[in-house]
Amino acid sequence: MELEFIRYEKRDRIAYVTLNRPEVMNALHPPCHDELDRVFDDFAADAETWVAIVTGAGDKAFSAGNDLKWTAAHGAPTLPKNGFGAITRRFDLVKPLIAAVNGLALGGGFEIALACDLIVAAEHARFGVPEPRVGLMAGAGGVHRLPRHVPLKVAMGMMLTGRHVGAQEALRLGLVNEVVPAEDLLPAAERWAREILECSPLSVQASKQAAMQSLHLSVEEAMATHLEAETRLWASEDAVEGPRAFAAKRKPVWKGR
Numbered sequence: 001m002e003l004e005f006i007r008y009e010k011r012d013r014i015a016y017v018t019l020n021r022p023e024v025m026n027a028l029h030p031p032c033h034d035e036l037d038r039v040f041d042d043f044a045a046d047a048e049t050w051v052a053i054v055t056g057a058g059d060k061a062f063s064a065g066n067d068l069k070w071t072a073a074h075g076a077p078t079l080p081k082n083g084f085g086a087i088t089r090r091f092d093l094v095k096p097l098i099a100a101v102n103g104l105a106l107g108g109g110f111e112i113a114l115a116c117d118l119i120v121a122a123e124h125a126r127f128g129v130p131e132p133r134v135g136l137m138a139g140a141g142g143v144h145r146l147p148r149h150v151p152l153k154v155a156m157g158m159m160l161t162g163r164h165v166g167a168q169e170a171l172r173l174g175l176v177n178e179v180v181p182a183e184d185l186l187p188a189a190e191r192w193a194r195e196i197l198e199c200s201p202l203s204v205q206a207s208k209q210a211a212m213q214s215l216h217l218s219v220e221e222a223m224a225t226h227l228e229a230e231t232r233l234w235a236s237e238d239a240v241e242g243p244r245a246f247a248a249k250r251k252p253v254w255k256g257r
Contacts, residue, residue, distance in 0.1 A: 001042065006035040007057070008042075014193050015043045015052040019085075022058035027067035028085060028108060030077045037086035044093055047256060050201040051193045054087075054116060055100035056109075059182060062099070062125070065107025068134060084140035085112040091212070094205035094229050096196055100189040101125040102182065106164070111138060114145040117208060118192055119176040121167040122185045127175060128164035148215070149175055200238040201256040206230045 001008065007018035017039055019026040028036075043052050056062040066084075071077060083089030087097070088111050099105075099116035105127050113119050113127070129138040129146065137143060138159065147155040150173045158165065167179045180188045196204055206229040214222035233239055237255050245252035 001038060003035050003039070005032045006039055008039045010046070010049050013048065013050045013197055014190065015046075015049045017043070017052055017054045019054075019056045019063050021067075022056070022060070024067060024069070025061035025064035025104060026056040026058070026109070027064045027070075029067040029070040032067075033077070033080050033084070033086055037080040037082055040082065040086050040090060040093065044090075044095065049095075050204070050256065051096050051098065051196050053098045053100055053186070053189045053193060054112065055186070055189070056102055059102055059122075061104040061109070062101040063106075063109025063112060064104055065109045065111070066136075079140075083115075084108045085115075087112055088115045088141040090115075094209045095201075096204055096208060098189050098192055100185050101127075101167075101176070102185055107131055107136075107138065107142075108140050111140040111142040111145070114149065115141060119170075120178050120180065120185060120189045120192060121170060121176045122182040123167055123179055124182060125167040125170070125176075125179075126164045127170050128162060129159050130162035130164070132160065133162040149173075200233075200236075200242060200252070200254050202229070202233040202236050202238050203242075206233040 005021055007020050009016040021027060043049055080086045085108065097116040098118045098120065099113040101113055101119060101121045103125060105113045105125060107130060110127050110129055129142045131137050143159060146159060154173060170176045171179050178188055209227050209229040213227060214225060237257055241252050
């Protein structure tokens with residue numbers, strides 16, 4: 001896969017997706033979105049890759065969001081059907097995503113992080129939706145996901161003023177899972193990924209799909225809903241392997257099928 005603005009690697013069942021425009025704080029323009037669409041399509045389809053880490057090149061920014069200079073010159077960009085960064089509308093992706101936030105995560109960059117399942121932040125990371133300060137709004141899911149992650153008044157305070165929050169405040173608010181020194185960011189994200197990989201990938205995918213697709217339902221309605229990933233799990237070899245490994249007091253060998 002030929003890529004200019006995104007780095008994409010796979011190692012030990014982990015996909016590494018790196019936004020690679022550090023000269024513009026990893027802001028995204030249409031060619032970035034197109035490349036990310038291909039990358040996430042590949043990750044979703046690859047049966048041998050079970051978790052992805054998303055980060056930005058350099059040490060200043062995860063992503064500053066939409067490339068406003070490009071927008072000023074060319075007009076509002078056309079996004080892929082899967083949304084900003086080809087991820088904010090990718091509701092059918094059941095594999096887990098970890099955002100390793102290495103600096104500023106603003107606007108669309110913050111929306112990408114919010115679309116991930118876990119966020120690990122460097123100590124100097126900052127988060128915000130400053131779109132109203134430039135006549136825009138966090139329309140790539142930010143205005144919807146942020147009030148579901150933090151108390152409503154906190155979310156409204158951030159969205160209506162465009163103020164940023166630092167990594168420690170984000171941790172206190174429950175926006176991030178862990179804050180680490182910058183040099184420990186990728187190892188920390190990999191540690192989370194390896195802990196996920198200790199579990200059956202089908203169990204992880206079924207758990208994610210069930211949780212994310214039932215947020216708008218009552219518990220009774222959610223438990224009456226049968227989802228594809230759950231059906232696949234109960235019919236899988238992994239569902240047999242797990243109890244057998246437990247009974248034999250050995251480490252399970254997951255196959256993802």
